[in-house]
Amino acid sequence: MILDEREATPLRRVLGALPSLSELDLGQLEGWAREHGLPAYRAKQLHASLWKRAAQSFDELTDLPIQLRQDIQQTHRLRSIETRIHLKSSRDGAEKVLFGLADGTTVETVLIRAENPGGAPRNTICVSSQVGCPAACSFCATGLSGFTRNLTAAEIADQVMYFARVLREDGERVTNVVYMGMGEPLLNTTAVRQSIGMLLDSAGFNLGGRHVTLSTVGIVPQLRKLADWLGQVNLAVSLHAPNDELRSQLVPYNAHFPIGDLLDAVHEYLAATRRRVSFEYVLLRDVNDTPELARELGTLLRPFGGMAHLNLIPWNPFREGRFIRSEGPDADAFAEEARRAGLNVTVRYSKGLDINAACGQLRENAESTEIAKPKPAWSTVS
Ligand code: SF4
Structure with a gap:
């Protein structure tokens, strides 16, 4: 079991890649400007380009003199990640990007577009927080x-800023x-927390906390501390089974943090925050989608009353996946049984099925192709 926070610093120092400006907050940018004999407003201009205008290249920093841009490029990259593959669904407009990191590793990020009748479209970015995952859900x-x-905080926040730039075009x-x-x-709580701070910064990107959701399989010691720092950010718990025997098969961390401990921690979180929690449940045919399990789930979650919402997510198949997707009438029947058991339930179908919708699928498929082979670390800024 991995519980420690592994060294988040990329291997760029070893490999010689340049640091990125997106790693620096406004105070650090001002310090950097002072060191280089530049007026403080240059730091503010850079900060605004990074976080308000979501600039992705030095060419976009048009409020800086060309010579200054060229000088900065000698010592810094603008962003900590670069685009390797960008796919767009022809079915539903979802977009998925494989980003390359300075040490040659890759992560995926997804943009999910949804109509919002009478309002502006909802554009949700699903970000990665680690390269791979130690939770090893089956x-x-x-x-x-x-x-x-x-990932570092900048590597997480830069995923959002990439799509912020894409969306600005529209x-x-x-x-x-x-x-x-x-x-x-x-x-990876240190970097995750820091990245949330970067996205919520009112002097920068200025996203509202209520528009951010953190999802966890339930690392109970960290969960117990969440009420201290999560603020308005929403919490989602990946449950996937109503009993320990089944859940330990699907979510191996359950062997360390069984359902009883997990739900105790969620109750404590609710008591401290009075904020509603959602439970995520991936639907796997004949594994966790039977009526008996729906009723068991109802018994388990009913004590949360209106403070809990159950999201049922038909599983997204991938090459090595050994399950069958439960969907359509099967998913609806499970949802209905859970509702009868007293739960608030929504069936959520993933978007982007034609662009490797399953988490990690694009990366897995791309690794067998030339385009995603790890490149040497950057030594110059593009
Ligand atoms: S479902 Fe989430 S927590 Fe589980 S292995 Fe995949 S990325 Fe990790």
């Missing part, structure tokens, strides 16, 4: 790929961020 492509390292913006991509956020 139904997850990322879990089967093993764990490499934690006159739209990022409305929601969910920490539900590759990785278990509560095994």
Whole structure:
């Protein structure tokens, strides 16, 4: 079991890649400007380009003199990640990107677009918090790929800023961020917390805390501390089974943090925050989608009353996946049984099925192709 926070610093120092400006907050940028004999407003301009205009290249920093841009490029990259593959669904507009990191590893990020009748479209970014994942859930492509390292805060926030720039082209913006991509956020809490701070910074990207959701399989010691720092950010718990025997098969961390301990921690969180919690449940045919299990789930979650919401998610198949997707009438029947048992339930179908929707699937498929082969670390800024 991995509970420690592994060294989040990428191997760039070893490999000689340049640090990125997105790693620096406004105070650090001002310090950097002072060191280089530049007026403080240059730091503010840089900060605004990074976090308000979501600039992705030095060419976009048009409020800086060309010579200054060229000078900065000698010592810094602008962003900590670069795009390797960008896919767009022809069915539902979902977009999925494979990002390359300075040490040659890769992570995935997804943009989910949804109509919002009478309002601006909802654009949700699903970010990764680790390269691979130590949780090793048996139904997850990322879990089967093993764990490499934690992401830095900038590597997480830069995933959002990439799509912020994409959406600007369409006159739209990022409305929601969910920490539900590759990785278990509560095994990388320092960087995750810092990245949330970067996204919520009112002087920068200025996203509302209520528009961010952190999802966890339930790392109980970290869960017990969440009420101290999560603020308005939403909590989602990946449950996937109503009893320990089944859950330990699907979510191996359950052997360390059984359902009883997990739900005790959620009760404590609710008592401290009075904020509603959602429970995520991936539907696997004939594994966890029977009426008996729906009733058992009802008994388990009913004590949360209106403070809990159950999201049922038909499983997204991938090459090595050994399950069958439960969907359509099967998913509806499970949902109905859970409702009869007293739960608030929504069936949520993933978007982007034509672009490797399963978490970790694009990365897995890409690794057998030339385009995603690890490149040498960057030595110059592009
Ligand atoms: S489902 Fe989430 S927590 Fe489980 S292995 Fe996959 S990425 Fe990790």
